[in-house]
Amino acid sequence: DAGVIQSPRHEVTEMGQEVTLRCKPISGHNSLFWYRQTMMRGLELLIYFNNNVPIDDSGMPEDRFSAKMPNASFSTLKIQPSEPRDSAVYFCASSRGQGTDTQYFGPGTRLTVL
């Protein structure tokens, strides 16, 4: 079975540009999570969905960040406008959604904002 798929794997952009990160969860998984990882702040949960519905977006840093899950097999995390402090590795993870299930992480997108 394919794992969680993320694209792009690397993104370099200039400050002020819009960035869109994409994620395809494991088929049959009902929960999807977006994390951000930096040296300073560690692994932070940004937002998570269950059955395509956003459950908790309290980790989203500010209005520049938005996430959507239009269907069970696709999610996006958008940053508009991007800033240098958004530079980080962004992980998408999915789980069966049975409460205390294992999370399966994608390979991540390394974002650099110049």
Added chain:
Amino acid sequence: GQQVMQIPQYQHVQEGEDFTTYCNSSTTLSNIQWYKQRPGGHPVFLIQLVKSGEVKKQKRLTFQFGEAKKNSSLHITATQTTDVGTYFCAVFSGTYKYIFGTGTRLKVLA
């Protein structure tokens, strides 16, 4: 909010030495998970602990859940270079959500 601290932040050991990382929570936990992240990689699930005092083993790795269910430990016996990485605990925070600890970065010197 719920806080999850791991100690130490970093640990350098000689190959063959033992290693232990500790995870401490400010609240009683329903369960705890452990993940490993290799350098440049993504977190990978290792194990889940649910019962008070539970001990589980995976080859050279021993996981323990505290009696009060507020702390946990991961012990590696006779480390190998393949054990290099960052070890995270993750605590269930309700409604599908886990909070990850600060992580312990392990470096094994050959």
